[in-house]
Amino acid sequence: MSSDPPARAAMPPALDEAADELRRRVARQFGRSLHIRTLDTGSCAACEQEIRMLAAPHYDLHRLGFFFTPTPRHADLLLVTGPMLRAFASAARKTYDAMPAPKLVVATGACALGGVYQPDEFSYGSVAAQLPIDVWIAGCPPSPLALLQGLMVAVDRMAEKASRLTFIAGGAL
């Protein structure tokens, strides 16, 4: 198995536009019903706790058309947590490869985003080292509301907000 990350970022502009169009089509297709496979690549299970809370009555993600599935073969979206342990990388790639296209990958939590662990002999330090990521959900752990927003962003039912935030108090935060 190659350790090179998938080259999604290095696409020429024309391909980039095609990718955007594909994204929009995927969003239309996934707009009403989307099956999620969760993948733990070495997280502390705080993210899993929050993901499990999504199905609780207060959040009830099923009302929005999201469902959890026990197998990647039935999944439209891979919800990945943890810093991608090297020992788990081939399993992660196999999970991704087993999903039918079109598929989305969502990196969940600060470890998966490359925040907590540096790359070392045990982990890659970021999920992006092994999987092509469509949406990044920040938080440690992200609250169920943050996960809901991330899922809605992934299927283009909500606008992404992060790029407009300045994190400057008193300004247009």
Add this chain to the structure above:
Amino acid sequence: MPQWFVKGLRRGVVTTRYPARPDPLAATLPGPPAFRPDALTGQIADDLVRICPSRAFRRAPGTLIFDAGACTGCGRCRDRAPDAVTASGEFELAATNRSALVKLIPVRGDASTVEVIA
């Protein structure tokens, strides 16, 4: 859980209205900090880079580089400088681009602010 049970008995619904309407509990969630550039000095910025356990801060001349994706919301930066760092109350942090979570915060009194922002 008990509050939800009572609320459910009284109103019949426990489920949040989010995303159609804001969730009142969202304000109580731990989250990344927000900064007051007029109180954020170079000394404080250097300290934040040093104390952040998840390396969410980096430093450039005139700028504090804050990576909201790496932030764990632990609050150490707020404890170090309560005047310059506050809670943002922000939780809608999903990004389609990793670099959208990296923010440049201007630092007061650092000489080369203009050069970095431009």
